[in-house]
Amino acid sequence: MAGVWIIAEQRDGEFRKITYEVASAAKKVADELGTEVTAVVLGSGMQDACAELGKYGVAKVLYVDGDAFATYTTDAYTNAAGALIKDGAPDVVLFGASTQGKDLGGRLAARLDTGIAVDCTALAVADGKLKATRPIYAGKVYADVIINGTPQIASLRPNVFDVVEAGGEAAVEAASADAGEIKAAVAEVQAAEEGKIDLTEATVIVSGGRGMKEADNFKLLEELAGKLNAAVGASRSAVDAGWRHHTDQVGQTGKVVTPNLYIACGISGAIQHLAGMGSSKVIVAINKDADAPIHTKADYCVVADLFDVVPELTKEV
Amino acid sequence: MNIVVCIKQVPDTESVIKIAGDGMSIDTGDIKWVMNPYDEFGVEEALRIVKDQGGEVTVVGAGPARVVEALRTALAMGADKAVHIQDDDLYGADPIAVAKMLAKAIEPLNPDIVFFGQRAVDDDSGVVSSAVAEFLGMPQLSVITKVELADGKVKGTRPIEGQTVVLEASLPAVISAQKGLNEPRYASLPGIMKAKKKPLETKTPADLGAERSDFIEIAALNPPPERAPGKTVEGETPGELAANLAKLLKEEAKVI
Ligand SMILES: Cc1cc2nc3c(=O)[nH]c(=O)nc-3n(C[C@H](O)[C@H](O)[C@H](O)COP(=O)(O)OP(=O)(O)OC[C@H]3O[C@@H](n4cnc5c(N)ncnc54)[C@H](O)[C@@H]3O)c2cc1C
Secondary structure: OOOEEEEOOEEOOEEOHHHHHHHHHHHHHHHHHOOOEEEEEEEOOOHHHHHHHHHHOOOEEEEEEOHHHOOOOHHHHHHHHHHHHHHHOOOEEEEEOOHHHHHHHHHHHHHHOOOEEEEEOEEEEEOOEEEEEEEEHHHOEEEEEEEOOOOEEEEEOOOOOOOOOOOOOOEEEEOOOOOOOOOEEEEEEEEOOOOOOOHHHOOEEEEEOHHHOOHHHHHHHHHHHHHHOOEEEEOHHHHHOOOOOHHHEEOOOOEOOOOOEEEEEOOOOOHHHHHHHOOOOEEEEEOOOOOOOHHHHOOEEEOOOHHHHHHHHHHHO | OEEEEEEOEEEOOOOOOOEOOOOOOEOOOOOOEEEOHHHHHHHHHHHHHHHHHOOEEEEEEEEOOOHHHHHHHHHHHOOOEEEEEEOOOOOOOOHHHHHHHHHHHHHHHOOOEEEEEOOOOOOOOOOHHHHHHHHHOOOEEEEEOEEEEEOOEEEEEEEEOOEEEEEEEEOOEEEEEOOOOOOOOOOOHHHHHHHOOOOEEEEOOOOOOOOOOOOEEEEEEEOOOOOOOOEEOOOOOHHHHHHHHHHHHHHHOOOO
């Protein structure tokens, strides 16, 4: 069967945006290799949704239905996708470098005894092989990596690859694969706060640092974020001060984010913070210190007191 | 509890990373090497569990001779003993190949729990823990911010996009630590003195019966893509600044 395969990501029976990003990127790779894209979908009651992947360049869907696949577990996904991949012998396997993809990647590569390039920001084909570009050393260097095993596995950083509508309907084939023994089971799922947008998925992020002065002042950022449909992030200083939860931290020991717009308020732009947000498409710095390093990384620099500017900006957008 | 913590030695995060003349590796001349920050959470958690339940903490690291410094740091924090897989050529290797080697070193230690950091801050791969779990046939709980142990089982809390899931597995298990798990302690001066006398075993890949099998090859290292120089937003008053910024974001950058 060969070709380029993707492993779809779904939650509660709906594909996540990363699946469309990966499908679109896979389509490009498949075109260059002169082959087609097959999607592996593991889920429950998703038969009807599968054909829709055709819109993003998927020619064929291998759909495995089962209760054990409703929620992601490392074991069910490695066992089922691993077996299908061994059978189908694709040349390339792609999926998202989301939390799920990051969890799956190492296990699947080890199971298939092949190489994996994680969290890639660009893909190319050279001499019939996948060449993946990935930031390393917290984005201080970009590595071009060649994957020599079979299949060549790569996971793609969310929000980097464009979603491209390319085709029609995919041919959906019911496949069978065993979930096997679930050694690490999901015991509980706690939903995030209502309406809270996850940082790694947000297209706009408003972030605050030590310049916010206290926890209460983050209300200003929440208000701006509300109007922009944005997530609120924080520097480590703001987290360490107890103003924000550690899951809000952006940076080397926090989250790596790639929104279209990142607004840094009262953040100096330390190298560890830049490591997390440096590849945002557009960066705005609001910092009263004209010499703050963040201003050298920003596309738009506002040298002013954030307490004056942010409320005004909230009115303008 | 018999706990193994795997440690990677990485450049200090403030290090300037220079691409070497070959264009495929980094210049390690001026680098200050430290224990991977995420691994500190693993060491700390292991020490807390052993304090509570008894047992022993063994730290394992692979790489050139200098890696011993990172292992000694963990011993100074309070780990009991260390194993160093010495291979001068291992730094920058395929993480799956490294995982294979670590698994060989870990297996005879019969751990109840194997801790890792959720990723190393140099190659940023984050695949070693789950590859080791696969090679050892153990369940994996990755990117964990809370660990609870009871009745031979472990529960681990993992934040994911928009949710938090609690995973449960039987021991032995592999756990990768995320920031939030704990506050790692510093190595005390008496700890540093004691660490010098703690057992540290050196093994070669050949001793472990492990062979390097790299699938990943670096074709080139490049500086990050250049960003166009930024624009200073003009305006006399906060209102003007905000209006001009909003205009630029809407009309020029087209991001809102
Ligand atoms: C191993 C390691 C890992 C780390 N990981 C991370 C990480 O993941 N994420 C992270 O963010 N940091 C991380 N750090 C910390 C990092 O080095 C910096 O200390 C931190 O990012 C600084 O946060 P800050 O910019 O909010 O604070 P500061 O550096 O104190 O900067 C505050 C800024 O706010 C400005 N300001 C103050 N008041 C106002 C006002 N009223 N209006 C406008 N501007 C104002 C000031 O001019 C200043 O530039 C890490 C450090 C280490 C050693």
